[in-house]
Amino acid sequence: MYDTIIIGGGPAGLAAAVKAKKLGLKVLLLDENEFLGGILPQCIHPGFGLHYFKEELTGPEFAHRFIREINELNIEHYTNAYVLEIENYSDLEKKVVFSSPEGVKEVWGKTIIYAAGARERHAFEIGIVGDRVAGIYTAGEAQTLMDIYGVMPGKEVVIVGSGDVGLIMARRFALEGAKVKAVIELMPYPGGLARNVMILRDFEIPLYLSHKVVEVRGRKRVEKVKVVKVDENLKEISGSGFWIECDTLLISAGLIPNVKLLKKIGAQIDPLNGGPIVNELLETTIPGIFVAGNALLINDLVDYVAEQGELAALGAKEFIENQGIPSRKWIKLKRGSNVRILAPHYISGERDVYIYARVSRPMENVRVTFPEIRKELRLPVVKPSEMLRIKLKAEEIQKAGKEITMEVEKGEV
Amino acid sequence: MKTRVAIIGAGISGASIARVLSKYENLEVHLIEKNADVGWGVSKANTALIHGGYDDDPEKYPMRAKLCIKGNRLWHEWVKELEIPHIWNGALIVALRDEDFKELEGLLERGRKNGVPEMIIVDKEELFHLEPNLNPEALGGLWVPIVGQIGPIPAVIAIVENAVANGVKLHLETEVRGIKVEGGEVKGVETNNGFIEADIIINAAGLYADEISRMVGVNDFEIHPRKGEYWIFDEDIPGPRRVLFPTPTPKSKGVVVTTEISGHLMIGPNAQDLPKEEKENLATTREGLEEVWKKAKELWPNLPPRSKVIRTFAGLRPEPTGGDFIIRAEKEVWGFINVAGIRSPGLTSAPAIAYEVVEIIRRDLGINLVEKGKWNPYRKKITHFFMLQPEKANELVKENPSYGKIVCRCNHVSEGDILEAIERMKFIGVKTPSIDSIKVRTKATSGTCQGSFCRVRIARILAREYGVDLWNVTLKGKGSEIGIGDVKVLLRGEVE
Secondary structure, rough: EEEEEEOOOOHHHHHHHHHHHOOOOOOEEEOOOOOOOHHHHOOOOEEOOOOOOOOOOOHHHHHHHHHHHHOOOOOEEOOOOOEEEEEEEEEEEEEEEEEEEOEEEEEEHHHHHEEEEEEEOOOOOOOOOOOOOOOOHHHHHHHHHOOOEEEEEEEEEEEEEHHHHHHHHHHHHHHOOOOOEEEEEOOOOOOOHHHHHHHHHHHOOOEEEEEEEEEEEEEEEEEEEEEEEEOOOOOOOOOOOEEEOOEEEEEEEEEOOOHHHHHOOOEEEEOOOOOOOOEEEEEEOOOOEEEEEEEEEEEOHHHHHHOOOOOOHHHHHHHHHHHHOOOOEEOOOOOOOEEEEOOOOOOOOOOEEEEEEEEEOOOOEEEEEEEEHHHHEEHHHHHHOOOOOEEEEEHHHOOOOOEEEEEEEEEOO | OOOEEEHHHHHHHHHHHHHHHHOOEEEEEHHHHHHHHOOOOOOOOOOOEEOOOOEEEEOOOOHHHHHHHHHHHHHHHHHHOOOOOEOOOOOOEOOOOOHHHHHHHHHHHOOOOOOOEEOOOEEEEHHHHHHOOOOOOEEEEEEOEEEEEEOOOHHHHHHHHHHHOOOEEEEEEEEEEEEEEOOOOEEEEEEEEEEEEEEEEEEHHHHHHHHHHHOOOOOOOOEEEEEEHHHHEEEOOOOOOOOEEEEOOOOOOOOOOEEOOOOEEEEEEOEEOOOOOOOOOOOOHHHHHHHHHHHHHHHOOOOOHHHEEEEEEEEEEEEEOOOOEEEOOOOOEEEEEEEOOOOHHHHHHHHHHHHHHHHHHHHOOOOOOEEOOOOOOOOOOOOOOHHHHHHHHHHHHHHHHHOOOOOEOOEEEHHHHHHHHHHHHHHOOOOOHHHHHHHHHHHOOOOOOOOOOOHHEEEEEEEHHHHHOHHHHHHHOOOOOOOOOOOOOOOOOOOO
């Protein structure tokens, strides 16, 4: 019986494995790919690790630091291991069934740290109609093709979505000599981190805000896409449509936490985050199953993903020591105005907690308040693309009754 | 001397004809297909139903009326012999208004004439017993238990594999350019891959059957494409247990609500007539999809949010002049048999169409057919890792570790499944590696993520097994390659 079985060998799973091992737990790490690292090996651009390692690394470098530790610490792990099923046998025993080239295996653990990442939304989910032809890729798929396997997908590209992956792929295509004809963004503001939005200026790539791609046409391969303008309610403005000729359409329309297996065993899901409901130790509503990284909520920085992995490992440790997380009166953390995504959902006041949040819309000169505990922060600007990570100290939390609300409001001028 | 038969079109009709003709010792059967794989025309996108045979008026459409019920009965045999995925879950034609019952009675009467067994008009109570989650305002329905569903392309593939095993020669990526006729008799088919001699030519060219027929001077019919659009939802969305039809209108059987055999809720199709030039127009449209949505909601009010759609698609039905199937030996050209206008219920009728063609060859062409001593009616289905019991899976993995390597996350398709698919593609003669060939054989790429994780992995396996560069693997045949070259190809200026 393992102390913890970690599902997923991306940054959350790797960090969780290293931390859990250092805490003295018996760890098994399972990853479905041929190599550890999750999507990091294909993220060959810099920008990783500034918070965590205090230096700027590429994705492969960031992954390498953890993988080295995995090997040095002799952490038991399988690659090519795909988890078929999780069974919550009892609060203290969990079964994980996985498939590998060695066969279908069953392993038992006291806890599970679920770090299975996210998937990308695809063209059908965002309502694109027309021909089903070659040349339509999700951004991550194109990234895998180019940066792992060295394949050039196409030469004239339109990108749907100005999130970080879309913007980074805009640069990637431009650097390899392709013409990036447009980035199309539904919202009236760009979706990515400021440093990535700069890419568009650097490479003279037009950005269409408040626009969407509605149709693809082509015979064998994409030949053109239709773009329309939307109003402030995201309704299409009739007569605003125009066509852009291209051979490649990249869909970068956001990520969805990969929680199929958790849903199957009844973990409660927060519909706004897309990931499970968790307490401050990142334990789901199923005792002993912890979650970290993009399976919990979509993060903007890998550093936070690693941090969540470590926190889940601490949670597993506490769970094992106490035969379950001790019962207590949980304080509910609630969304107030302009808060779209928020985790964790329950906090105790027994320890300092980082809360992760995203706003619904950008705002300048902002007050972030927690009225029940009379905490207030001021920020020059908040954007949906940039996650807010705010520390609530134990003694602050203790001032609350049943709940604490997070509000993001315009500050007085 | 063997009689050489060339069948144009490896869709469900052509494939079924090839299989049945492969029973005969004195026939040499060539199956000709312009696409890179079989079943990629009309057969690829449809409602996948094996209809009951009750709605075709025998006065107006005698062929449809006769062959549909006959085909239904044959499919019950064929799915067993060929291990084709299927489910016999029955259909309900739902009455939402009092006046609909009159139409249902008409259908019952027509079904009785066509020989459809076990139909019954059910009242509201029985209706909701059969299908608890229907629109609560439904009043009753016509229950047709012999209706079922199959995988249409898996069916074409199964039939072709069996036909090839019995000696049929499949010519893929072979486009018919002309037909040679001498002295009022067919002599063979001119193609991009040379001339194929033939004593009998069977035109099962789907949407293009009118153009093929014109090549021998028979031009008394035209084929119009009629487009139907569909939505498919994610696997955890609850769908009906039965196939649900609305009460039909003169033009169409109406938008069906069903749980297709892979377990996904599917709604469609509408019916939009296109000009005859638009035989390649498979584009989905906002208007068409909206129409389907609205109509499906009348039967099934609990449609999921739009974000739960994993796929929309469109199919074309070949609508012939006159509306009935055109299955006949052409008198002006000896040896030319039209199997044209195979619109709905074409999938259901296909096995019966094949036996009809045998009859035509015997009766109208006067060819004495000699049955083979040993004809193999069976074909084994492909391994699906996701359907195996754990012990069986482990046995398989021990022999071949690739069966333990999951490639498609959503549908749990293993590398072993994919290698088996490739072996089968090579067996029938697929030359151009394509992701769609793997998709239709294994279900990889057809789940929640629609292949964004596994397409590249599948392409790598195809590239390795076919010995081609990764970027030359196609989505669905030549012209749909997944890349334009290696990642530096543009910087080197090799592509304009």
